[in-house]
Amino acid sequence: MNITQWQNFLLFISTFLLVGVLTPLMRNIAIYKNILDRPISAHKSHSSPIPYLGGVAIIFGISTVTYAAIIFSSLPLNNFWLATSLICPSVVMGLIGLWDDIKGLHPLPRFISQTISGVAVAIVLILTNNFGSPTGSILIDVLITVVWIVGICNSINFFDNLDGGAAGTTAVTAIALTYLAISNGQTFIGSMALVVAGASFGFLIWNKPPAQIYMGDAGALFLGVLVATLTIRLNPDTESIIASLATPVLLLAVPILDTSVAVISRLRRRVSPFQGGKDHLSHRMIRAGNSRKITVLFLCSLSTFFSLLAVLINLSSPFNEFLLVAFSALIWLGLLAGFLSCRDE
Numbered sequence: 001m002n003i004t005q006w007q008n009f010l011l012f013i014s015t016f017l018l019v020g021v022l023t024p025l026m027r028n029i030a031i032y033k034n035i036l037d038r039p040i041s042a043h044k045s046h047s048s049p050i051p052y053l054g055g056v057a058i059i060f061g062i063s064t065v066t067y068a069a070i071i072f073s074s075l076p077l078n079n080f081w082l083a084t085s086l087i088c089p090s091v092v093m094g095l096i097g098l099w100d101d102i103k104g105l106h107p108l109p110r111f112i113s114q115t116i117s118g119v120a121v122a123i124v125l126i127l128t129n130n131f132g133s134p135t136g137s138i139l140i141d142v143l144i145t146v147v148w149i150v151g152i153c154n155s156i157n158f159f160d161n162l163d164g165g166a167a168g169t170t171a172v173t174a175i176a177l178t179y180l181a182i183s184n185g186q187t188f189i190g191s192m193a194l195v196v197a198g199a200s201f202g203f204l205i206w207n208k209p210p211a212q213i214y215m216g217d218a219g220a221l222f223l224g225v226l227v228a229t230l231t232i233r234l235n236p237d238t239e240s241i242i243a244s245l246a247t248p249v250l251l252l253a254v255p256i257l258d259t260s261v262a263v264i265s266r267l268r269r270r271v272s273p274f275q276g277g278k279d280h281l282s283h284r285m286i287r288a289g290n291s292r293k294i295t296v297l298f299l300c301s302l303s304t305f306f307s308l309l310a311v312l313i314n315l316s317s318p319f320n321e322f323l324l325v326a327f328s329a330l331i332w333l334g335l336l337a338g339f340l341s342c343r344d345e
Contacts, residue, residue: 003187008178011069011191012198019061019202026053027206027213035102037214050211052101054203055219059094061199062226063087066192079188086192086233089121090226093153097217107274110217115150121225122146125232148248149228155255156224158262162282163211163292164204166255168300170223171200173251176307177230180247180314184237193230196223209292227252239318246325250310253332254303257281261339284342306332 030036030051038049066087070080100110122145160166174197181190203219206212215223231248238244249256258281265279266272278287285295306328313324 003191007069007073008182008191008194011065012194014068015061015065015195015198016202018065019057019199020205022057022061023054023203023206023213026057027051029053030213037216051213052216053218054207054213054215055094055097055101055217055222058199058203058215058219059091059222061202062195062222063091065195065198069191082188083192085125086226086229089124090222090229093121093225094218094222097157097219097221101216101218107272107276111154111274115154119146119150121153121229122149125149125229144245145232148232149225151259152228152231152252152255153221153224155252155259156227157217157220158259158280159255160215160217160220161258161280162296162299163209164207164296165282165299166220166223167200167204167207167215168296169254169303170227171197171204172300172303172307173227174200174230176251176311177227177234179311180236181230181234184235184314186233186235189230189233192226196226196230209296237314238321240321242325243313243321246328247310247313250306250313250328253306253328254281254299257332257335257339260336264336264340281339284339287343302335 030053035052036049037052066083067080070083096113099105105113122142126142126145156166156170159169174193177193178190178197181187181193200223203215207215231251234248236244236247238247261281261284262277262279263273266275266277271277281299282292282295285298286292290298309324309328313321313328316324
């Protein structure tokens with residue numbers, strides 16, 4: 001399947017503009033329907049209610065542009081079913097998140113429902129043969145798929161705790177994923193990732209500090225499943241299994257770091273990892289005296305750094321692959337130790 005650079009540019013711009021236009025409309029609907037994120041919990045860092053439903057704009061924008069591109073182009077029909085295998089499970093998870101945004105769920109039942117849905121998504125990918133094969137072993141690849149879908153889905157959701165944080169890092173990840181996929185001949189995966197990038201940048205217009213709207217669980221869970229699925233389907237151009245497995249991890253290293261810091265912090269304080277708290281990366285940086293803008297710029301830059309490492313690994317010789325993976329692991333572990341040494345709350 002051939003998708004030209006011009007067509008990819010149109011996909012990016014179309015999604016960027018559509019989500020950019022839809023987001024303020026969803027903001028008005030959220031205000032009218034009183035669907036707001038109120039700072040009534042101790043872990044909330046904003047001082048006044050912020051409208052939800054930004055995720056609805058993201059879901060609609062990505063879904064609309066993807067299907068419109070397939071229907072009104074000469075792409076083979078099998079791409080319709082491929083897109084459906086990616087979009088539909090993500091929409092289902094997004095709807096669960098929307099229910100949480102509107103009605104509210106307790107942390108543990110919410111996590112359980114997300115996990116069950118994540119497992120179901122992984123099973124659909126496996127049954128339709130829409131998952132990658134980083135190890136070459138079906139059993140191990142299936143286990144990796146399940147753990148990855150559930151883990152990344154929740155990591156993106158956890159990371160949505162700072163104005164522009166989740167959208168910014170998702171945009172960076174999607175751009176790097178676009179390059180890796182297209183350069184390795186996976187043009188459809190690359191184009192889908194570019195659509196995700198366009199949607200993320202379009203939403204950032206309204207979500208950058210100070211945020212005028214939040215994507216909520218609807219957007220975070222939708223993007224979490226979609227990005228996790230796209231990275232699972234990526235076949236990295238690497239020589240070793242370690243480098244192959246490291247590539248998607250590096251693309252999402254910052255959300256994974258954020259989740260790891262929060263969970264470890266809560267466990268060592270004997271606090272349930274399912275409850276909210278001001279122990280995420282953003283909270284620790286702001287307590288250290290950084291502004292919200294500096295914090296989100298740092299975290300997005302950190303995501304860019306790890307994404308570039310993922311790209312470099314795919315351009316390197318086998319020996320350099322190993323060195324880069326080892327270097328990346330040391331940097332990540334150093335950041336983990338550094339953030340954990342900061343005051344928890």
